[in-house]
Amino acid sequence: MNPNDYVISTERLSRSFGAVHALKSLDLRVPAKSIFAFLGPNGAGKTTTIKLLLGLLKPTSGDGQILGLDIVRDSVDIRARIGYLPQDTRFYEHMTARQMLAYTARFFYAGPAAEIGRRVSEMIELVGLEGKADRPIKGFSGGERQRLGIAQAEVNYPDLLILDEPAASLDPMGRRDVLEVMERLRKHTTIFYCTHILDDVQRVSDQVAIVNAGELVTQAPIEDLLAGTGDSVYSVTLRGDAQGAYTQVMQQPWVSAIATSQAGEQVTWQVSVTDKAAAEDQLMSLLVTSGLKVSNFGRKEQNLEDVFIKIIEGSQK
Amino acid sequence: MSANAVDRFQRVTETGWRRGLDNLLRGEYSAWFKSSRWWKQLLVWLAIVNGMMGIMLIATVEAAKEGNDGPPLLFMYGIFGGMFVAFGVMIIMQRVLVREKQAGTAAWVLSKPVTRTAFVVSRLAVNSVAILLSAVIVPGVILYLTLGLFSDLGWLPPLGFAAGLVMVVLHTFYWIALVLMMGTLLESSASVMAVPMVLYFVFWYGPSLIPALIYISPILLTFSPAPDQMSALSVAFITGEPVFSWLPLLATVVACVVFVAVAIWRFNRQEF
Numbered sequence: 001m002n003p004n005d006y007v008i009s010t011e012r013l014s015r016s017f018g019a020v021h022a023l024k025s026l027d028l029r030v031p032a033k034s035i036f037a038f039l040g041p042n043g044a045g046k047t048t049t050i051k052l053l054l055g056l057l058k059p060t061s062g063d064g065q066i067l068g069l070d071i072v073r074d075s076v077d078i079r080a081r082i083g084y085l086p087q088d089t090r091f092y093e094h095m096t097a098r099q100m101l102a103y104t105a106r107f108f109y110a111g112p113a114a115e116i117g118r119r120v121s122e123m124i125e126l127v128g129l130e131g132k133a134d135r136p137i138k139g140f141s142g143g144e145r146q147r148l149g150i151a152q153a154e155v156n157y158p159d160l161l162i163l164d165e166p167a168a169s170l171d172p173m174g175r176r177d178v179l180e181v182m183e184r185l186r187k188h189t190t191i192f193y194c195t196h197i198l199d200d201v202q203r204v205s206d207q208v209a210i211v212n213a214g215e216l217v218t219q220a221p222i223e224d225l226l227a228g229t230g231d232s233v234y235s236v237t238l239r240g241d242a243q244g245a246y247t248q249v250m251q252q253p254w255v256s257a258i259a260t261s262q263a264g265e266q267v268t269w270q271v272s273v274t275d276k277a278a279a280e281d282q283l284m285s286l287l288v289t290s291g292l293k294v295s296n297f298g299r300k301e302q303n304l305e306d307v308f309i310k311i312i313e314g315s316q317k
Numbered sequence: 318m319s320a321n322a323v324d325r326f327q328r329v330t331e332t333g334w335r336r337g338l339d340n341l342l343r344g345e346y347s348a349w350f351k352s353s354r355w356w357k358q359l360l361v362w363l364a365i366v367n368g369m370m371g372i373m374l375i376a377t378v379e380a381a382k383e384g385n386d387g388p389p390l391l392f393m394y395g396i397f398g399g400m401f402v403a404f405g406v407m408i409i410m411q412r413v414l415v416r417e418k419q420a421g422t423a424a425w426v427l428s429k430p431v432t433r434t435a436f437v438v439s440r441l442a443v444n445s446v447a448i449l450l451s452a453v454i455v456p457g458v459i460l461y462l463t464l465g466l467f468s469d470l471g472w473l474p475p476l477g478f479a480a481g482l483v484m485v486v487l488h489t490f491y492w493i494a495l496v497l498m499m500g501t502l503l504e505s506s507a508s509v510m511a512v513p514m515v516l517y518f519v520f521w522y523g524p525s526l527i528p529a530l531i532y533i534s535p536i537l538l539t540f541s542p543a544p545d546q547m548s549a550l551s552v553a554f555i556t557g558e559p560v561f562s563w564l565p566l567l568a569t570v571v572a573c574v575v576f577v578a579v580a581i582w583r584f585n586r587q588e589f
Contacts (some may be wrong), residue, residue, distance in 0.1 A: 051588075051589070054427075054428050055427075056424055056427060056428065056588065056589040057588045057589070058588065076336050076430050076431070076432060077430070079428060079429055079430045079431075080430035084428040086421065086424065086425055086428070088421055089425075090420050090421035090422055090425060091422065091425065092344075092348070092422060094348065094352065099347075103340065103343075103344055104429065106329075106339075106340040106343070107329065107337055107340050107429040107430055107431060108326075108328070108329060108429075108430065109326035109327060109328060109329065110326075110327045110328065110329050110330065110339075111326070111327045112325075112326075112327065115325045115326055116326070119326075157322055157323050
């Protein structure tokens with residue numbers, strides 16, 4: 001892929017606040033029409049990155065491009081082609097949802113008024129706010145504000161949607177609705193979003209980048225990330241004297257680690273293996289021939305949360 | 318993005334620093350004039366300026382019946398229309414930029430295709446029009462009619478009165494621009510209001526210590542701290558007296574330009 005194929009690309013993008021290096025030399029590549037999750041613990045530099053991309057902050061060094069435009073020099077032109085949902089959605093409280101969406105639309109379109117009105121109604125319907133469209137925003141719940149935030153971000157048919165914690169203040173139903181909206185929009189637009197809800201990421205994202213302490217730790221398609229380093233983990237629950245079997249299993253060339261835990265007379269092993277086929281063929285028989293009673297045996301599915309924690313902890317060592 | 322969907326719309330055509338200005342102006346205008354805010358402000362200023370001047374007028378009439386001089390009406394207008402309005406401006410304007418910065422609405426608006434210059438200009442323009450209309454121009458016109466109908470001053474020369482009103486407008490704009498500039502430099506409403514208040518008293522009492530201060534004082538446009546020595550410029554224009562110095566007028570205009578320029582410069586460098 002050449003740099004022009006990416007909707008967002010940054011080169012050594014950095015930002016410091018005094019002695020604090022909030023973002024260190026970030027090289028990010030966001031492919032077109034992807035749903036790209038930007039993950040990291042609190043204070044990792046996610047919101048700083050978004051604000052740099054939007055021109056709300058200026059980089060200390062490095063540069064970046066969105067849709068082929070420079071994030072510093074062409075900031076207003078970039079903002080004409082993107083939609084943004086802030087982390088803490090704050091709008092003019094005296095406006096109704098409809099007025100706020102029309103006001104937002106008029107930053108992009110001068111008219112005709114009927115078309116703008118139609119687009120506003122489409123957005124209200126998209127986020128399910130039909131019953132509240134003509135009420136002042138000051139009476140809206142957190143979830144309703146979040147839906148309105150998504151509607152205003154999408155009102156201009158953006159080429160890129162930047163969403164900072166889009167499902168943060170939503171109940172499970174609201175979260176499901178937001179994810180459905182994101183999936184519906186992926187046909188037309190690229191979505192770059194931050195979140196702490198890793199289940200959502202696993203459900204809708206194509207690509208994931210993880211930052212920690214201002215540094216990019218990894219960026220990969222989600223399948224690659226879940227596949228991890230190639231290690232698979234088998235969980236076995238045993239009864240009997242497991243010490244001899246432990247040494248025997250550890251000597252196998254396809255075993256990389258065993259984590260053990262004991263509950264009463266039961267011992268549980270998490271066996272990390274480098275060769276899944278060998279493990280499937282030999283692990284069970286090794287345990288049985290050692291005289292152990294195996295009450296549970298199965299491959300443990302790795303989820304994004306496991307991967308995330310492993311990566312963050314690894315990057316901190 | 319569907320090309321057909323977008324083709325239905327006329328794109329915004331503003332370029333350069335004006336990008337987003339029309340919509341920002343429309344939004345600010347609606348906040349002031351399509352709500353009760355405008356009427357409430359107007360009523361407050363009619364009560365303060367015209368109500369107080371009405372009381373002064375009655376006092377003048379009563380004093381005349383007893384063969385005494387009443388309060389000097391144009392001097393009193395300098396206090397109610399000048400000083401009171403200046404302090405009103407400080408209260409109204411202190412929240413304009415600071416509130417938007419603190420609430421996050423400024424950051425949200427600036428995530429749209431608007432320039433920061435357009436943002437500042439929209440806040441300055443609409444707030445100025447709303448304040449000047451409600452606190453200076455409408456009360457000023459009503460005062461002109463009241464004085465003509467009920468006071469010994471009779472029908473003042475309309476051009477002279479209009480020129481006097483322009484001085485009050487300039488004086489008010491000075492405080493609007495100053496408080497707006499402070500809103501870009503400071504982050505708390507209290508300090509944004511405190512600095513102009515202190516400055517007002519410096520211009521009021523300062524000339525007794527440093528006489529040269531009078532020549533750069535905006536308050537001399539509406540109110541003279543030493544009326545026996547010099548008249549405020551507004552009073553001089555209305556009564557046709559010679560203007561003692563044009564420097565306060567010049568200094569006020571220059572200061573307004575500097576305040577607006579600094580506000581725009583500073584806001585363009587702020588981060589959100």
